[in-house]
Amino acid sequence: MKTRFSRLVTLLLVGALLIVGxxxxxxxxxxxxxxxxxxLDRGSLICGGNANVRGFGFLNDAGEYVGFDIDVCRAVxxxxxxxxxxVDVRPLAGTERQAAIQSGQVxxxxxxxxxxxxxxxxxxxxxxxxxxxxxxGVGTRVELGVNSIxxxxxxxxxxxxxxxxxxxxxxxxxxxxxxxSILTFPDANSTWDAYLSGACESWTTDKSxxxxxxxxxxxxxxxxxxxxxxxxxxxxPLSPQNDPQFxxxxxxxxxxxxxxxxxxxxxxxIGDFLPADGEADDxxxxxVGPNVARILGQGNNDSGSYLGIANxxxxxxxxxxxNYGEIYERNLTPIGLARAGSVNDLWTRGGxxxxxxxx
Amino acid sequence: MSKSKNIPHMPPQEADTFxxxxxxxxIRAAAQIIFAFVVVFLLVAMWVSVSxxxxxxxxxxxxxFLSRRSGIPINEAPESYSVNSTYQDAFLVGVRNTLRIxxxxxxxxxxxxxxxxxxxxxxxxxxxxxxxxxVEILRNTPLLVQLIFWYFVVMLGLPENDITLPNExxxxxxxxxxxxxxxxxxxxxxxxxxxxxxQRLVTGAxxxxxxxxxxxxxxxxxxxxxIALAVVGAGLFVLPRYTDSIPEGWEGFVMGIGISFAAQFVxxxxxxxxxxxxxxxxxxxxYGEVLPAFYLxxxxxxxxxxxxxxxxxxxxxxxxxxxxxxxxxYVYFGQVTIRTGKPIPRLLxxxxxxxxxxxxxxxxxxxxxxxxxxxxxxxDSAQVVTLEQARTEELLDAEELIRYNTAPFLIRIxxxxxxxxxxxxxxxxxxxxxxxxxxxxxxxxFIGEIVRAGIQxxxxxxxxxxxxxxxxxxxxxxxxxxPQALRVIIPPMGNQYLNLAKNSSLAAAxxxxxxxxxxxxxxxxxxxxxxxxxxVLVVYLTMSLIISLVMNYINGRFQLVTR
Ligand SMILES: N[C@@H](CCC(=O)N[C@@H](CS)C(=O)NCC(=O)O)C(=O)O
Numbered sequence: 001m002k003t004r005f006s007r008l009v010t011l012l013l014v015g016a017l018l019i020v021g022x023x024x025x026x027x028x029x030x031x032x033x034x035x036x037x038x039x040l041d042r043g044s045l046i047c048g049g050n051a052n053v054r055g056f057g058f059l060n061d062a063g064e065y066v067g068f069d070i071d072v073c074r075a076v077x078x079x080x081x082x083x084x085x086x087v088d089v090r091p092l093a094g095t096e097r098q099a100a101i102q103s104g105q106v107x108x109x110x111x112x113x114x115x116x117x118x119x120x121x122x123x124x125x126x127x128x129x130x131x132x133x134x135x136x137g138v139g140t141r142v143e144l145g146v147n148s149i150x151x152x153x154x155x156x157x158x159x160x161x162x163x164x165x166x167x168x169x170x171x172x173x174x175x176x177x178x179x180x181s182i183l184t185f186p187d188a189n190s191t192w193d194a195y196l197s198g199a200c201e202s203w204t205t206d207k208s209x210x211x212x213x214x215x216x217x218x219x220x221x222x223x224x225x226x227x228x229x230x231x232x233x234x235x236x237p238l239s240p241q242n243d244p245q246f247x248x249x250x251x252x253x254x255x256x257x258x259x260x261x262x263x264x265x266x267x268x269x270i271g272d273f274l275p276a277d278g279e280a281d282d283x284x285x286x287x288v289g290p291n292v293a294r295i296l297g298q299g300n301n302d303s304g305s306y307l308g309i310a311n312x313x314x315x316x317x318x319x320x321x322x323n324y325g326e327i328y329e330r331n332l333t334p335i336g337l338a339r340a341g342s343v344n345d346l347w348t349r350g351g352x353x354x355x356x357x358x359x
Numbered sequence: 360m361s362k363s364k365n366i367p368h369m370p371p372q373e374a375d376t377f378x379x380x381x382x383x384x385x386i387r388a389a390a391q392i393i394f395a396f397v398v399v400f401l402l403v404a405m406w407v408s409v410s411x412x413x414x415x416x417x418x419x420x421x422x423x424f425l426s427r428r429s430g431i432p433i434n435e436a437p438e439s440y441s442v443n444s445t446y447q448d449a450f451l452v453g454v455r456n457t458l459r460i461x462x463x464x465x466x467x468x469x470x471x472x473x474x475x476x477x478x479x480x481x482x483x484x485x486x487x488x489x490x491x492x493x494v495e496i497l498r499n500t501p502l503l504v505q506l507i508f509w510y511f512v513v514m515l516g517l518p519e520n521d522i523t524l525p526n527e528x529x530x531x532x533x534x535x536x537x538x539x540x541x542x543x544x545x546x547x548x549x550x551x552x553x554x555x556x557x558q559r560l561v562t563g564a565x566x567x568x569x570x571x572x573x574x575x576x577x578x579x580x581x582x583x584x585x586i587a588l589a590v591v592g593a594g595l596f597v598l599p600r601y602t603d604s605i606p607e608g609w610e611g612f613v614m615g616i617g618i619s620f621a622a623q624f625v626x627x628x629x630x631x632x633x634x635x636x637x638x639x640x641x642x643x644x645x646y647g648e649v650l651p652a653f654y655l656x657x658x659x660x661x662x663x664x665x666x667x668x669x670x671x672x673x674x675x676x677x678x679x680x681x682x683x684x685x686x687x688x689y690v691y692f693g694q695v696t697i698r699t700g701k702p703i704p705r706l707l708x709x710x711x712x713x714x715x716x717x718x719x720x721x722x723x724x725x726x727x728x729x730x731x732x733x734x735x736x737x738x739d740s741a742q743v744v745t746l747e748q749a750r751t752e753e754l755l756d757a758e759e760l761i762r763y764n765t766a767p768f769l770i771r772i773x774x775x776x777x778x779x780x781x782x783x784x785x786x787x788x789x790x791x792x793x794x795x796x797x798x799x800x801x802x803x804x805f806i807g808e809i810v811r812a813g814i815q816x817x818x819x820x821x822x823x824x825x826x827x828x829x830x831x832x833x834x835x836x837x838x839x840x841x842p843q844a845l846r847v848i849i850p851p852m853g854n855q856y857l858n859l860a861k862n863s864s865l866a867a868a869x870x871x872x873x874x875x876x877x878x879x880x881x882x883x884x885x886x887x888x889x890x891x892x893x894x895v896l897v898v899y900l901t902m903s904l905i906i907s908l909v910m911n912y913i914n915g916r917f918q919l920v921t922r
Binding site: 094098099118119121122123144152154155156159162166167169170171173181182183184185186190193194197198199201 | 441
């Protein structure tokens with residue numbers, strides 16, 4: 001009777017422990033934010049992107065989205081889902097961005113979007129780290145023989161609606177008393193078409209965007225970018241503010257890309273930085289150094305687990321997408337945006353690309 | 360309470376307690392009240408849920424932001440608008456632009472549509488078929504596609520606009536066409552006098568015009584040449600009366616040439632007169648160089664600007680008085696005609712009176728001279744200097760300078776800068792032109808069909824009866840058929856007007872800054888989507904309601920009064 005009773009008690013206790021254990025596991029899982037959870041459930045990442053800007057976000061002839069900004073989406077998909085191809089890109093025009101973020105229609109956005117105070121607040125967004133430091137410029141025809149924005153006095157200029165660009169150029173011309181009539185078009189393609197067909201003598205957007213469109217001109221040599229940079233345009237990813245945990249994942253994926261470049265880990269050589277079969281932690285860390293081990297979540301270091309995702313998430317990211325430098329080379333060098341010596345070079349080489357440490 | 364008369368066997372006491380439930384009036388009222396409750400409930404529920412969701416995101420919809428600086432540049436805006444204006448100002452610019460397009464659009468679409476409706480019924484096969492094809496093509500392609508076509512293909516397809524020759528613009532009306540206008544009027548008067556259409560007269564005039572065009576290229580157009588032309592012209596005009604040496608039937612030809620030559624002189628006198636009065640301040644009248652007064656090119660439709668100067672007041676007053684007198688005279692002579700049956704050209708009299716008062720006013724204004732001193736700047740920094748000093752030290756900008764002119768108003772011929780943008784003169788932007796063309800032509804196709812149906816609804820006997828009365832086809836259409844057709848035409852017309860007003864919101868696709876385009880920009884730049892949408896909705900709703908009300912009123916007036 002007594003034994004039977006104690007057995008029952010033990011059984012109940014074990015059962016209770018099990019239940020507690022299970023609930024605590026679910027509790028840990030539910031610490032994932034709503035977006036991260038939704039992405040995991042869906043098995044893909046919905047990323048607001050661009051379809052028309054070569055080098056940044058472009059729908060190529062094969063029907064695939066490619067570009068620097070798209071690679072940031074792919075990196076996040078690799079981090080969360082382990083698969084860089086699990087990205088569903090939604091192209092967004094300048095004016096559609098706010099609604100897309102506010103309504104949670106996209107999990108994140110990576111679409112040459114400038115981080116500003118008002119957007120940070122009124123879009124209900126969390127901006128991730130800046131991936132490309134840009135500034136607004138003006139593109140014009142070489143044949144006009146114009147060497148500065150001031151010389152465009154009396155002409156007209158095309159610009160895209162719903163951008164920081166349209167506000168900056170308004171402020172710039174008013175502040176410098178330059179009389180330029182500003183024609184606003186709904187999206188990048190119509191702005192560019194209007195410029196090409198002569199509706200305006202010049203057009204303006206982020207300098208990177210101008211470069212990207214100029215190389216697609218029938219004769220790129222006919223167009224030039226004026227020397228002035230009239231604004232700061234820090235471009236980077238952003239996500240809805242209802243999931244700070246997901247925002248952390250985006251931020252640390254980008255930081256991981258930068259740290260990997262700094263540490264010299266590339267998609268080609270990443271195998272050399274992983275523990276060999278049966279290699280002991282001590283030996284491994286001695287070989288690659290503790291920093292690399294932490295970035296890659298190897299050698300008994302916590303990395304992705306802080307973020308609620310695979311501890312070695314950066315291994316997936318780098319092997320599938322590459323490090324920051326590789327992404328830049330692949331997408332932006334071809335459109336003529338040289339990196340060496342520019343603000344977008346690594347801080348160790350005098351640029352602004354800098355990331356906090358994995359520790 | 361209505362007793363159920365048709366069901367007489369129903370027990371009366373039951374009817375007394377719950378009879379009201381069967382009362383149609385009660386049921387209707389109850390249904391209305393319940394419906395109103397449901398609507399209010401839904402609206403409140405929506406408001407609570409939306410504002411709750413927005414509150415969570417720290418986005419509280421409100422109207423305060425409207426008084427903040429917008430920073431939005433708008434190209435199609437009045438002078439007073441700048442990037443430092445408020446969101447509210449920006450929005451009002453949008454509303455203004457919508458009204459500019461909708462008002463002109465409604466009138467032009469109606470005019471074109473009526474014409475089209477008549478063409479659709481034409482007895483001429485070619486006219487009928489062309490208008491049928493026109494209607495079918497327009498009705499069956501999306502308006503957005505048409506708008507993009509009008510802007511990107513037509514407007515931007517127009518040639519660049521150089522002021523110097525060769526000018527490839529599609530439509531240019533240079534000032535030197537004034538003499539040709541005079542020619543046309545003169546030929547018209549002469550042919551009316553003669554009573555028939557003397558083909559040779561017209562041919563002669565046109566030949567002379569062509570010869571002159573070529574001759575002037577090489578000779579220039581000094582006054583000596585012009586006066587010589589006038590003399591020769593007058594001579595040719597009277598020649599047939601004094602000599603028989605002209606071959607039989609060719610007198611008209613010679614007279615035509617004479618008219619053209621003489622008209623050159625009259626045209627020059629008119630133009631130089633205007634220039635001498637100081638009205639045409641920057642006009643040049645040069646052959647071999649085209650300085651267009653009206654112009655359709657890539658920069659839109661360009662036309663002379665009308666500028667008011669500091670001396671306008673007196674002239675304006677004279678003109679207004681002239682107008683009142685003219686109207687009074689018009690009415691008075693109308694009554695005289697009714698009383699005596701004597702026809703009086705009262706419109707001509709009225710116009711003459713206005714012209715007379717205008718000229719008197721002009722001289723009165725001109726004799727005023729200019730103010731000695733002008734104020735430069737505003738507020739604290741304002742300073743008073745003599746006009747002379749302001750001129751020599753260039754204290755006034757070009758716009759202000761032309762205000763200080765003795766002539767009460769100026770007509771300024773368009774001039775463009777090296778980028779082809781209009782510096783002097785007025786313009787309808789290519790965006791406005793494209794949107795207007797697109798909307799008008801699209802809507803006219805629908806209106807054309809309505810008009811056609813309306814005309815066909817008038818019994819054929821009416822036309823036959825009017826023919827029997829001796830009315831011409833045009834008279835029958837104007838006085839018998841159209842008034843009756845209007846009863847059928849007006850109700851569906853209202854729908855087309857509503858469509859046109861709402862379709863104008865497609866403007867954003869071609870960069871015309873209308874309510875919707877500026878509304879979305881405001882939503883984007885301020886983050887206030889809810890308020891922004893609300894404002895845009897209110898504008899379109901108000902516009903639609905006004906159109907509906909007006910159309911209902913007109914409809915009420917035109918329906919048959921039955922008693
Ligand atoms: N960085 C600016 C401008 C970004 C932007 O919209 N750029 C244009 C021109 S390069 C673009 O990407 N347009 C793409 C599209 O509308 O399809 C912003 O965030 O407002």
